[in-house]
Amino acid sequence: MMIRFPAAMSLAALLSVPATAAPMYLATGTLSGSSAGANVDLSGLTGKLENGLPGNILGGIGSGLAYAGGNTFIATPDRGPNATPYNSAVDDTTSYISRFQTLALSLTANTSGSGLPFGVTAALTGTTLLSSPTGLNYGTGAGLGTKIDGSPLGSGAPAQNTDGTYYFTGRSDNYAAGSSTNPANARFDPESVRVSNDGKSVFVSDEYGPYVRQFDRTTGSLIKTFTLPGNLAVTNLSPNGDTEIAGNAVGRVANKGMEGLAITPDGKTLVGIMQAPLEQDPSKFVRIVTIDVASGTTHEYGYKLTTGSGVSDIVAINDHEFLVDERDGKGLGDGSKAAVKQVFRIDINGAADITALSGTAASSATTVTKTATPFLDLVAALTAAGLTPAQIPAKIEGLSFGQDVTYNGTLLHTLFIANDNDFVPGTAGQNQFYVFGFTDADLPGFVAQQLSGAVPEPATWGMMLFGFAGIGAMARRRKVTVRYA
Numbered sequence: 001m002m003i004r005f006p007a008a009m010s011l012a013a014l015l016s017v018p019a020t021a022a023p024m025y026l027a028t029g030t031l032s033g034s035s036a037g038a039n040v041d042l043s044g045l046t047g048k049l050e051n052g053l054p055g056n057i058l059g060g061i062g063s064g065l066a067y068a069g070g071n072t073f074i075a076t077p078d079r080g081p082n083a084t085p086y087n088s089a090v091d092d093t094t095s096y097i098s099r100f101q102t103l104a105l106s107l108t109a110n111t112s113g114s115g116l117p118f119g120v121t122a123a124l125t126g127t128t129l130l131s132s133p134t135g136l137n138y139g140t141g142a143g144l145g146t147k148i149d150g151s152p153l154g155s156g157a158p159a160q161n162t163d164g165t166y167y168f169t170g171r172s173d174n175y176a177a178g179s180s181t182n183p184a185n186a187r188f189d190p191e192s193v194r195v196s197n198d199g200k201s202v203f204v205s206d207e208y209g210p211y212v213r214q215f216d217r218t219t220g221s222l223i224k225t226f227t228l229p230g231n232l233a234v235t236n237l238s239p240n241g242d243t244e245i246a247g248n249a250v251g252r253v254a255n256k257g258m259e260g261l262a263i264t265p266d267g268k269t270l271v272g273i274m275q276a277p278l279e280q281d282p283s284k285f286v287r288i289v290t291i292d293v294a295s296g297t298t299h300e301y302g303y304k305l306t307t308g309s310g311v312s313d314i315v316a317i318n319d320h321e322f323l324v325d326e327r328d329g330k331g332l333g334d335g336s337k338a339a340v341k342q343v344f345r346i347d348i349n350g351a352a353d354i355t356a357l358s359g360t361a362a363s364s365a366t367t368v369t370k371t372a373t374p375f376l377d378l379v380a381a382l383t384a385a386g387l388t389p390a391q392i393p394a395k396i397e398g399l400s401f402g403q404d405v406t407y408n409g410t411l412l413h414t415l416f417i418a419n420d421n422d423f424v425p426g427t428a429g430q431n432q433f434y435v436f437g438f439t440d441a442d443l444p445g446f447v448a449q450q451l452s453g454a455v456p457e458p459a460t461w462g463m464m465l466f467g468f469a470g471i472g473a474m475a476r477r478r479k480v481t482v483r484y485a
Contacts, residue, residue: 023376023415023436025385026405027107029120030430033058039425041101042127045160049094050147050171051086053423058124061101061431062418064193064261064313065398066202068102069451072125073400073416074202075101079170079189081423086148090172090239091255095158098168098188099220100202102126105416105433107405116385117407120433128220129160129167130204136166136186139173144239156186165221172208173239180251181209181233183225188213191259191275191397192313197267197450205272207257209233212272212291226270226291229298229355232257232278250280250358258289259397260314262322265447268293271322271348273303275310280358286311288348288368301351302367306374307340313399315415318447320349323375323415327396330389333421333428337389341378341396343415345371345443375443376436378417393419393429401448405437412437413446 034042036056045055060077068074080096106121141153156171168188175185189207196203196214201223205212210232214223236247241254252258252274259275270291277285284305291298303311308326315323324344331338352365382392398418405412415436421428440446 022381023438023442024407024412025116025381025434026407026412026414026437027110027116027118027120027433027435029105029122029433029435031058031061031103031122031124031433032425032430034124041099042124043097043099043129044127045097047159049081049096050153051081051084051092051094052148053081053084053094055096056127057081057096057423058101059423059425059431060420061103062393062395062398062433063191063420064204065400065416065418066193066195067400067402067416067449067451068195068199071104071106071403073103073105073402074193074195075103075398075418076190076193076204077101077423078191078420079172079187079208082170083422083424083427087145087153088240089144090153091241093170093172093239095156095169095171097158097160098130098170098190100128100130100190100193100204100215102128105402107403107414107435118405118435120435122431122433128217130188130190130215130220130222131165131167132186132222133164134166135184136168137174137176137182137184138186139171139175139239141173144173172241175208175237177237179230179233179235180237181211181228181230183211185209189255189257191257192261192272194261194263194270195449195451196263197452199451203261203263203270205258205261207252207255207259207275210252210257210272210274212258212261212270226296227298228258228289228291229300231280231355231358232274232287232289234279245279248279250278252276252278256310259310259312260325260399262314262316263449264316264319265449266319267450269319271314271316273311273314273324275312278358282359282363285363287354288314290348298355299353300355301348302354302362302365303346304363304367304370306342306344306370308342309340312395312397315399315401316449317345317443318445321345321347321445323399325396325399325417329394331392331394331396332390333424334394336394338379338392338394339389341392342374343376343378343399345375376415378434381436382434393421393432395420395422395428402435407437410439412439413443413448414438
């Protein structure tokens with residue numbers, strides 16, 4: 001009997017198909033500063049944070065990475081430079097204003113005949129601070145110790161706040177009593193970012209709530225906070241993560257909220273993934289949450305970790321298949337050797353909605369389908385190219401598809417991978433970008449996001465201060481060609 005598969009094969013069918021070629025390691029690049037200086041972003045902020053570091057420090061931008069067309073990408077640093085100890089009562093967090101960075105990541109052909117086929121020229125072109133047009137909940141600092149200079153910690157409200165502009169920050173005490181998902185809480189720990197199809201807004205997932213928020217891309221002003229399922233939230237809140245973990249039996253664990261966020265190619269659905277199991281769920285079991293952008297309707301699905309200790313990001317292949325980044329916390333920045341940095345292909349079609357389930361009932365339900373072997377083993381690829389495991393960043397966090405290229409006459413799609421260096425380049429290295437190329441045969445069913453329309457110029461702090469905003473035309477998906485004999 002002859003069995004005929006439909007043209008669009010499900011992932012379950014793909015599991016029995018011989019593995020395709022591994023993605024090709026195409027390029028690498030770093031970003032260590034901007035036109036404003038080394039390790040300085042373009043926010044224009046002056047003054048010091050509570051830990052003594054400057055408010056315009058550049059770092060951590062690989063927490064999230066999103067393609068915006070042409071050679072433009074959006075990157076999100078997380079809650080700020082809290083790897084510098086000064087006050088454990090607030091987990092060493094500061095009033096670092098949440099922001100996204102606009103980058104130009106240009107692929108240039110390497111015609112030298114040796115080395116990788118391409119190079120990445122990285123430039124910071126704008127910094128946009130994230131704010132709310134309505135008031136937010138900030139901490140007073142009372143009873144929480146001092147700044148690094150010995151003065152009282154003081155209020156968590158940024159001095160830059162004005163009437164109608166209230167900034168989100170990374171300080172852990174910036175919340176009110178109640179649920180961690182209160183939309184008026186000022187504390188924000190951006191992790192993943194995606195650009196809307198019209199280019200006019202960005203969606204950012206966070207670990208404190210967890211939250212998924214939508215911001216205007218020109219001004220950085222909050223448009224919407226999506227309502228997420230209540231089983232993701234915690235209700236006994238604390239500025240100290242260990243205390244918060246000990247006080248809750250339900251919800252996300254501290255600093256391991258919604259680490260990844262995808263947007264389907266049609267721009268209609270956001271897909272978030274938790275970094276680690278919820279308090280009420282078993283180990284090695286994390287939740288995926290889909291959000292209908294128009295209606296706000298959510299669904300939850302189960303995902304089982306393979307070898308990683310958690311998940312860092314998710315990016316959409318099409319409307320039901322995704323790449324997921326599993327990793328350990330080992331490597332450069334941790335003083336150890338990287339072992340697990342793997343990207344798996346998954347399919348949510350056929351998975352059970354577990355919103356109303358927890359514990360064994362949730363983990364026993366039908367989970368998302370997942371390939372047995374990774375689409376990309378980053379440690380294997382980078383060590384094959386000459387890096388040692390100790391040179392591979394511990395925090396590989398950002399995933400984004402990018403511009404197409406042509407190599408030896410073959411059209412390749414690109415996958416960009418970035419690291420979170422925790423704002424400590426001396427320990428964890430610079431902001432790093434690794435680029436891999438793949439064909440349609442390597443990733444069947446791949447559909448590029450339908451980016452179109454006008455995109456705003458990035459809003460720096462200076463632009464916001466003086467009321468300037470620019471609009472530019474979105475470049476088409478850019479293609480770079482290189483041919484070797």
